[in-house]
Amino acid sequence: MGASPLLAVAEIVLTSLPTEVSNGAATGNMPQNVDEIVSLELIYGEAKGSLNLLVKAASGKEILNICPTRENFWHPPGGNIYFLANHPFTYMLRPKSQASAHGLQRLYQAASAAPSSPSTPLAAGTTPKIGGGNTSAIDHFDKKTDKGSADLYFHYYGMLQHQQNMLQDYIRTGTYYSAITENTSDFEGKAVMDVGCGSGILSLFAAKAGARVVYAVEASNMAQFARQLAETNPEIGSKIKVLHGKVEETQLPEKVDVLVSEPMGTLLVNERMLESYIYARDNFLKPAAAGYFNQVVVDQIPPNVLISNTAAQTFDFSTVTETELQDFTIPLSLQVAAPCTVHGIASWFDVLFDGSTVQRYLSTSPGLPVTHWFQLRCVLETPIIVYKPGDTVSGELRLVAHSRQSYDVHLTLRAAGGPEPGTPMQESKGIFDLKEPYYRQLVAGANWYSEGTMDTTGVAHGGNGLANGHV
8 A cells, every 4th residue: 555554563473263164174365273473554544534454474465454443353351362353264463572562452452443334323313222221220230240251242242253153053043033924923013122133133033024113232333234234124124223232221212012132142041141131121021022032052962972861940031030040050860871971961952932823942952953052061070970770860050140241150960879779979060161161063973971951942941961971
């Protein structure tokens, strides 16, 4: 471009992390997972008032030239690593020296201060808005939630590639499409609220099903894309009013007839989005109205390693309270089919929408078509030995909410200490942080160890069981 850089930083290590694979190989202008020393330049872009971020290799060759925004350039709090997203790659940037770390921080601050793509304002005369809202609820959210965690959470869901991952899960998206559009009597002429609308896909489904108006609330910057999607589908999108902010900050001109939402996380409750759903239910939903739900992750478990029955836990989203979700215990009593070594439990959930016309059931359990949620497992450091067929493994799974929008999971398993009566009981315990799961891609033919289920249905239910194997 020939322009002098506003800021320039050298000695940056760049690693490309592919976010999409095509025909078995990543696509893009860099090989995947290759470190390269680069320099960064922040320059004026061609558009008036805009900034561009130029990434150059040591040879001077241009690798990347993009407009940095809060959606594609971010910095996890508490470290020197920065991320730059440019489909189909996410680039990790690491400074090599204290000087380059300081320069990268200054460059990031300047780039992130630049305005994002402008959002289209709500049509004149509309009453719903973000701002004001329930002051005590906003204070409650701020007190229970670590700010750094909240910022990272909203940034994550403000990125298109993460929304794409969910949209391309055809089981998840197709099930919700059917659940909504096959029950038009639940939506025709109704006011609908989409809590945490993301890309706005459920809002579009609700509008297609005949909703009179859809209030789509989204706290992340994905709200601007949801608004664009609605505007480019005017026949149904004209019914959708996108509100950029937290549901606790929202003011609506009316109570709604239907809630649609995606409040579930790993092990059902991770991310604590269910609590925002409960707030919306208690403050915006008419009595005896309907609710639609969705969300989960981690790895795929082959059903042939499951060796016990399941222990179910049920949540009814129409009545569950925030207090009930902050600290709850699931008792486990699991009969094992054969002698084995039990390494822990794994969990999944199922969702039932009981529509007026059609019931739709979404299961994330092993053996069924894989969804983007997969299943979750908790592996104990000390395994439990089961000596006889039909022996029972007992214990409990306790989930305690923490301020980083997730849960500490406390798992205890007990079993007989040997084949002879009177042998002291075995006991194994572990504590797991749902906030930092390990995402493991299943290798075909690998043996697995743990099973368990937490199902959730619209009414939501769940269970836990056991399995053996090895990593």
